[in-house]
Amino acid sequence: MIKVEGISKRYARFTAVDNVSFEVAKGQIVGFLGPNGAGKTTTMRILTCFQPPSEGRASVAGFDVMDQPMEVKRRIGYLPETPPLYPDMEVGEYLEFAGKLKGLRGNDLAKRIEEVSGKINIGDVRTKLIAKLSKGYKQRVGLAQALLHNPDVLILDEPTSGLDPKQILETRELIKGLAGDHTIILSTHILPEVESTCERVVIISKGKLVATDTVDNLTNRMRGSENVGVEVEAREGTLDVSAVQRRLEQVAGVSKVILRDDKNNRANFEVESLQGRSIRADLARAIVEGGFALTELKSAGMSLEDVFLQLTSSDKTEEAKAEEIEKGEAA
Amino acid sequence: MSNILAIAQKELKSYFVSPIAYALLAIYALISGWFSLIAIANFIEMSMQGQGPADLNGYVIAPVVSNAGVLSLFLIPMITMRLFAEEKRSGTIELLITSPITDMEIILGKWLGAMGMYGCILGVKLFCLSFTFMFGNPDWRPLATAYLGMFLQGGALLAIGMFISNTTRNQIVAGATTFGMCLLFWTFDWATTFKADGWAKVLAYLSLTAHFNSFARGVIDTKDTVFFLSVIALGIFLTARSLESLRWRA
Numbered sequence: 001m002i003k004v005e006g007i008s009k010r011y012a013r014f015t016a017v018d019n020v021s022f023e024v025a026k027g028q029i030v031g032f033l034g035p036n037g038a039g040k041t042t043t044m045r046i047l048t049c050f051q052p053p054s055e056g057r058a059s060v061a062g063f064d065v066m067d068q069p070m071e072v073k074r075r076i077g078y079l080p081e082t083p084p085l086y087p088d089m090e091v092g093e094y095l096e097f098a099g100k101l102k103g104l105r106g107n108d109l110a111k112r113i114e115e116v117s118g119k120i121n122i123g124d125v126r127t128k129l130i131a132k133l134s135k136g137y138k139q140r141v142g143l144a145q146a147l148l149h150n151p152d153v154l155i156l157d158e159p160t161s162g163l164d165p166k167q168i169l170e171t172r173e174l175i176k177g178l179a180g181d182h183t184i185i186l187s188t189h190i191l192p193e194v195e196s197t198c199e200r201v202v203i204i205s206k207g208k209l210v211a212t213d214t215v216d217n218l219t220n221r222m223r224g225s226e227n228v229g230v231e232v233e234a235r236e237g238t239l240d241v242s243a244v245q246r247r248l249e250q251v252a253g254v255s256k257v258i259l260r261d262d263k264n265n266r267a268n269f270e271v272e273s274l275q276g277r278s279i280r281a282d283l284a285r286a287i288v289e290g291g292f293a294l295t296e297l298k299s300a301g302m303s304l305e306d307v308f309l310q311l312t313s314s315d316k317t318e319e320a321k322a323e324e325i326e327k328g329e330a331a
Numbered sequence: 332m333s334n335i336l337a338i339a340q341k342e343l344k345s346y347f348v349s350p351i352a353y354a355l356l357a358i359y360a361l362i363s364g365w366f367s368l369i370a371i372a373n374f375i376e377m378s379m380q381g382q383g384p385a386d387l388n389g390y391v392i393a394p395v396v397s398n399a400g401v402l403s404l405f406l407i408p409m410i411t412m413r414l415f416a417e418e419k420r421s422g423t424i425e426l427l428i429t430s431p432i433t434d435m436e437i438i439l440g441k442w443l444g445a446m447g448m449y450g451c452i453l454g455v456k457l458f459c460l461s462f463t464f465m466f467g468n469p470d471w472r473p474l475a476t477a478y479l480g481m482f483l484q485g486g487a488l489l490a491i492g493m494f495i496s497n498t499t500r501n502q503i504v505a506g507a508t509t510f511g512m513c514l515l516f517w518t519f520d521w522a523t524t525f526k527a528d529g530w531a532k533v534l535a536y537l538s539l540t541a542h543f544n545s546f547a548r549g550v551i552d553t554k555d556t557v558f559f560l561s562v563i564a565l566g567i568f569l570t571a572r573s574l575e576s577l578r579w580r581a
Contacts, residue, residue, distance in 0.1 A: 011580075048429040051578045073431040084426035088348045100337040101430035145426065 007056030031198035083142025087131035231296035253277035342444020411492025412506035473549030480546020483559035490566020
């Protein structure tokens with residue numbers, strides 16, 4: 001449905017989007033994930049024909065955004081980060097105007113406004129001035145505007161930003177309910193949002209594509225090798241740290257043992273397994289059989305949050321960590 | 332075409348749902364009424380001095396109409412300053428540009444909406460002048476010509492103002508710049524006071540006063556009509572280019 005091939009957007013002094021490619025199949029919800037300023041909005045603006053890419057091609061439903069913008073615009077509903085509302089208009093008036101812009105007239109227009117108002121639940125504010133609406137309602141009116149012409153593709157730029165927790169949940173449910181009929185791209189920097197609403201995720205950072213995969217695959221991929229935190233104490237006397245370390249290293253399936261902390265006769269290790277090996281039970285037995293006291297054993301599994309941080313963080317240590325994980329995967 | 336009308340209708344409406352329209356109409360009614368009062372007082376004075384009533388067209392309609400030109404200088408920036416600057420600031424420009432309509436439809440719609448507002452203002456003046464028809468018997472043709480001139484001149488200034496509004500997201504900047512440009516265009520013919528040829532002549536030709544005067548006198552001059560139409564086209568063309576450049580810069 002959506003095909004993006006190597007698009008870049010360059011300004012005089014910086015590159016907002018750098019050679020990004022991805023595809024979205026019909027009916028999917030795709031989360032467009034990245035820190036603020038990563039180039040999410042720019043990419044969305046390219047897809048909505050608001051601005052052309054400096055390089056590369058993008059197409060929606062087979063129509064190129066540069067060559068056939070009218071066809072693309074007819075098939076896209078777009079909700080920008082700040083809903084494009086006229087505060088002086090009443091909700092009904094606004095929807096009528098937005099519908100006219102999208103080529104709806106007369107009975108069709110009235111019917112669509114009726115349908116969408118019901119779906120989005122804004123029927124009760126039809127005669128209210130937009131300026132007087134709460135933020136949640138404003139967002140919904142913005143969404144209604146995007147849905148009016150029943151577009152194949154919905155592009156939502158941070159649809160839940162600035163809403164309260166209840167409104168966020170409602171909006172997410174609403175978006176989930178729209179999938180299937182519409183192909184949806186939504187951008188966000190909130191990770192749980194992607195985990196709870198999207199099937200696929202496209203991660204970009206500093207204008208570059210970092211990863212694109214299904215949400216499940218991505219977390220699994222990063223979980224391939226297990227990281228286990230182990231805390232060991234001496235039963236009596238002083239703890240022989242190096243003895244513990246040697247013992248841990250001898251456990252089958254362990255690829256690396258790192259001493260994190262050692263004080264008051266208590267040592268913290270981080271143990272990394274080989275790809276696809278479960279080592280926690282063996283670690284526990286080895287420690288106990290070695291005559292040490294095992295005080296803590298926890299799996300340092302990764303949530304999408306960790307994945308995201310590792311993929312996008314420019315912090316040196318984080319990058320090093322990501323490298324380690326990659327090496328673990330390769331081994 | 333129906334897209335253009337949809338936008339024009341929304342523009343015109345947005346003047347009337349905000350205080351802008353009422354403020355402009357009230358100010359104009361007040362000043363226009365004052366001008367008419369002076370003109371009529373002057374007419375009465377002249378009639379008393381001469382034999383019988385003086386020329387109603389010459390003493391009332393002509394001065395009121397030529398003052399209208401000056402007045403529009405102040406009002407046009409207030410009409411155009413919000414046209415694009417407001418949409419850019421509030422982000423609603425994204426709705427317009429990502430809708431399946433052409434840039435030209437957006438621009439023409441906005442210009443027509445502004446013309447509508449300007450038309451309402453001119454209507455107020457017509458109301459003042461209607462009293463001369465009620466109590467006197469002036470020739471309506473010079474008045475019709477003057478109105479055509481005012482529409483053409485207003486359309487030209489509105490097109491320029493619309494372009495200026497498209498170059499900024501700040502309404503005050505747009506308004507102030509437009510006012511400056513209106514004033515300049517108005518006074519370009521002053522160049523001829525110290526130089527009668529060369530660039531001074533070119534500048535003087537660009538002066539709106541010179542082109543409007545023939546209409547105010549009741550003459551429809553093709554040259555002047557073409558001049559105003561070209562300025563309108565230029566303003567619309569510049570707006571289109573500026574809107575397009577927004578896509579590359581934004």
